[in-house]
Amino acid sequence: xxxxxxEDDLSIAxxxxxxxxxxxxxxxxxxxxAERDRLLGEGAYQxxxxxxxxxxxxxxxxxxxxxxxxxxxxxxxxxxxNTLDTAVRxxxxxxxxxxxxxxxxxxxxxxxxxxxxxxxxxxxxxxxPLGDGLPLVGRSTAMQTVFRMITRVLRNDxxxxxxxxSGTGKELVAEAVHDLGHRRTGPFIAVNTAAIPADLIESExxxxxKGAFTGAVARHLGKFExxxxxxxxxxxxxxxxMQAQTRLLxxxxxxxxxxxxxxxxxxxxxRIIAATNKDLEPExxxxxxxxxxxxxxxxxxxxxxxxxxxxxxxxxxxxxxxQHAANEGLPRRQxxxxxxxxxxxxxxxxxVRELKNFIYRLALxxxxxxxxxxxxxxxxxxxxxxxxxxxxSGDLSxxxxxxxxxxxxxxxxxxxxxxxAFERPLFAEVLRETGxxxxxxxxxxxxxxxxxxxxxxxxxxxxxxFTRRS
Ligand SMILES: Nc1ncnc2c1ncn2[C@@H]1O[C@H](COP(=O)(O)OP(=O)(O)OP(=O)(O)O)[C@@H](O)[C@H]1O
Ligand SMILES: [Mg+2]
Numbered sequence: 001x002x003x004x005x006x007e008d009d010l011s012i013a014x015x016x017x018x019x020x021x022x023x024x025x026x027x028x029x030x031x032x033x034a035e036r037d038r039l040l041g042e043g044a045y046q047x048x049x050x051x052x053x054x055x056x057x058x059x060x061x062x063x064x065x066x067x068x069x070x071x072x073x074x075x076x077x078x079x080x081x082n083t084l085d086t087a088v089r090x091x092x093x094x095x096x097x098x099x100x101x102x103x104x105x106x107x108x109x110x111x112x113x114x115x116x117x118x119x120x121x122x123x124x125x126x127x128x129p130l131g132d133g134l135p136l137v138g139r140s141t142a143m144q145t146v147f148r149m150i151t152r153v154l155r156n157d158x159x160x161x162x163x164x165x166s167g168t169g170k171e172l173v174a175e176a177v178h179d180l181g182h183r184r185t186g187p188f189i190a191v192n193t194a195a196i197p198a199d200l201i202e203s204e205x206x207x208x209x210k211g212a213f214t215g216a217v218a219r220h221l222g223k224f225e226x227x228x229x230x231x232x233x234x235x236x237x238x239x240x241x242m243q244a245q246t247r248l249l250x251x252x253x254x255x256x257x258x259x260x261x262x263x264x265x266x267x268x269x270x271r272i273i274a275a276t277n278k279d280l281e282p283e284x285x286x287x288x289x290x291x292x293x294x295x296x297x298x299x300x301x302x303x304x305x306x307x308x309x310x311x312x313x314x315x316x317x318x319x320x321x322x323q324h325a326a327n328e329g330l331p332r333r334q335x336x337x338x339x340x341x342x343x344x345x346x347x348x349x350x351x352v353r354e355l356k357n358f359i360y361r362l363a364l365x366x367x368x369x370x371x372x373x374x375x376x377x378x379x380x381x382x383x384x385x386x387x388x389x390x391x392x393s394g395d396l397s398x399x400x401x402x403x404x405x406x407x408x409x410x411x412x413x414x415x416x417x418x419x420x421a422f423e424r425p426l427f428a429e430v431l432r433e434t435g436x437x438x439x440x441x442x443x444x445x446x447x448x449x450x451x452x453x454x455x456x457x458x459x460x461x462x463x464x465x466f467t468r469r470s
Contacts, residue, residue, distance in 0.1 A: 164304025167353030186230025212261025238278030
């Protein structure tokens with residue numbers, strides 16, 4: 001189901017898109033009335049969500065045109081002008097719902113779902129509109145800050161430095177800045193600056209002329225030139241070799257590059273976005289990263305919060321990835337509220353990437369269509385077991401994780417099996433301490449003697465064994 005979103009405030013558009021995608025819609029976004037009319041003419045939509053004040057006119061005044069051509073299309077109106085006038089005008093259009101800003105994003109998503117269900121499904125015979133909407137999912141306050149930073153760099157060429165742990169979405173943000181920004185019609189060229197061999201750095205970044213060195217059989221354009229008119233994304237900048245840092249700095253300072261073996265200074269026409277999962281300040285202190293390059297790159301820093309600091313986003317992301325998994329041909333699954341809650345409480349040290357991979361695996365392996373905690377637990381254990389081994393194995397919760405991974409008790413028996421697995425070493429240890437004396441063991445445990453005797457026989461633990469050993 002497709003929704004057309006007409007909203008010129010990109011930070012709001014990103015948030016709405018994320019919420020609607022989480023509801024299973026595919027969202028096509030545009031920023032003007034002209035684009036709205038063009039897109040409506042080209043594709044079939046189940047709902048229109050529109051702002052009022054748009055760069056080329058008033059979303060309400062021009063709605064009659066939409067009504068005339070698409071009488072069954074439900075319309076939801078958003079407005080920052082929370083005046084009675086706007087509200088009345090919105091209602092007069094027969095809009096499904098009018099939302100004054102700021103609005104509750106969940107309520108909006110619900111309304112659009114109802115609206116789309118109520119509409120008779122205007123299929124004008126057009127093709128499914130292109131575009132998956134905006135890719136960055138998340139509604140937490142931490143992500144809203146990221147969205148606001150993104151919107152501030154869309155209409156300029158300021159250098160952006162994206163910082164954050166691995167898997168937090170740095171590359172996705174770089175792509176969003178490009179795709180939404182004024183250079184979107186130009187190329188987006190990504191370079192992993194840590195992976196270029198030292199002797200190829202200049203040629204890779206700046207290009208070379210034919211015959212510049214042995215093997216240079218033809219002219220080669222470097223990444224800077226390939227990205228002309230667009231964006232150059234310098235990834236893993238914190239791991240860039242020192243020599244390459246010096247070359248890069250020189251290019252950025254002069255605003256020009258020269259191909260290896262070439263004469264001409266070529267003016268740069270790129271927006272630079274750099275990213276790293278390293279903390280650059282200690283790298284600078286240790287002499288591994290040039291301070292002057294750091295200041296050159298760190299014009300607009302965007303900090304990507306780790307997933308554990310925005311737990312509100314985990315459920316939305318999980319549903320988003322389940323949807324994607326289904327679109328890619330994996331079985332379509334639903335997450336129960338309890339399962340979402342369990343996922344939100346995991347540490348996700350690998351951040352969104354780890355969550356994404358986990359959800360795909362879950363979609364593939366879960367036995368039921370509705371995913372509940374029972375289907376998640378065994379997979380979670382596998383997930384966390386190797387990562388946690390570095391942190392010492394004495395921790396009880398890790399022992400439980402490992403046990404779950406190894407035993408994989410059948411659904412419906414997990415608690416009983418876990419309790420038994422826990423009681424066995426516990427009772428054995430206490431019996432050892434009391435030399436097999438059941439009365440003293442029961443007292444130490446604080447349980448009834450008969451209960452202990454019953455459990456020992458159920459667990460096939462023989463107290464005599466501890467008498468003999470002690
Ligand atoms: N907010 C988000 N919404 C949807 N998908 C996301 C989001 N953040 C990250 N992802 C997905 O998670 C994965 C990891 O993201 P990305 O590659 O951008 O991380 P990164 O910060 O560049 O990591 P690294 O430092 O390891 O390179 C990608 O598949 C990306 O699409
Ligand atoms: Mg990356």
